[in-house]
Amino acid sequence: MSQIPIPRPYRLASLATLVLTTVATSVGLFVPNFYRDHPVLLPQIYGQDLLTLIVGVPALAISLYYANRGSLRGYVIWLGVTGYLLYTYASYAFMTAFNELYLVYTTLLWLTLFTFVGGMVRLDAATLKRDLGEASVRPYVAFQLSLAVLVSLLWLSEILPATLEGTSPLAIAEAELPTAVIYSLDLGIIVPAFVLTAYWLWNRRAWAYAFTAVLLVKIATLGGAVLAMIVFMTLEGQAVPLPQILIFGTLTAISLWLMGRFLMAIGSESNPVRARTS
Template sequence: MATSVGLFVLEFYRDAEVLLPQLYGQDLLTLVVAIPALFGALYYAHQGPLRGYVVWLGVTGYLLYTYASYAFLTAFNELYLVYVALFVLTLFTLIGGLACIDPTGLKDALHDHLVRGYVAFQALVAGLVALMWLAEVGSASLAGVRPPSIAETTLPVPVIQSLISASLSRRLPSRRPFSGSIGRGDTSSPASSS
């Protein structure tokens, strides 16, 4: 619904002209590629193969990025609450989906496949995108001016760059296993509780 309205309702977006090609392109990609891929991967994952599940997670990650962009980046319109709902739903779906992956099963499924090349490629793409977005923010911050990519928009700050910066600056969790209790109200060991 959100992508169809964005694409087919004339003058629906109230954003600056410079943002409109991105919004229309994102809607078109979501409608033509992401939604069919999501349903195909969901059907395939329901049949049992891990590949379908992993593809479903990937498309969910794409939708998370898309609706985070729409919730934080677009000018307010009649679908604002839909964008926020889709952002929240895809966020929790992705977190829950990642938490349900069995690492041993995933390793077994990839038994003969070399994954380092895929990981290196993804790390390279993520690094290049981060550099692309953050390079202009860094130089604009040093110069005390607004970044050129948002100078022509109605946005007060570069929202996506802010999200990327926040995610990159997060400290990685420690690898120590959790030893406390959550939600029990006591500090007894698991062996002593029944």
């Protein structure tokens, strides 16, 4: 008997995520003065909301449909977009100033965490490895290590001087935040995930292929969100260094190319979930 790629609890969680994400982003974008955050943060929040609404929500809906029909490509994209939303609403729940959607953010946090973990556990990593075959893993390893180094350098260039001087980083001080949740998420979770996945992929471990696929989708969507933030920041008259625009634009383009390359290598008939053993 064939397995259902996405069990009912995860389908329902994803459908609830679609509804709540649409509500949260629409309210944030279209209700005047809804956010109570410092003005320096508002363009970033609006950019995140816009990318999530016009890219994240449709991508989650379409990938959920195809994943539920047994598409491994759809399943990988579904997990990647869910990972993006998990990261997004973790930052909203922990960093955004309290507003009427606080419980929506926390609900989205546990819904996406539940879906992401459950979906990853069921993913057939061995099939991903088989489909990629003997294709070179060097581009994926190099990209993930490069991202780990760049993100670390970006944040440490702000954290270390402030630590040595006994002050707060400028980004925290300007936004009047007690700390930077993004520093914590990136340095505590994302950077180690890139390094470990790159190491495992270099050694061609099956689960490294699964994490690589999901991380590529997540970075492509997150990179788009950062570019949307930059657009809003520019419109608000905030200075955005040209190198920063070029770096994030290049990284987003590379992640999209690698994601497409990876997804195209997946067989159209490949089963997304592992077969049960009796």
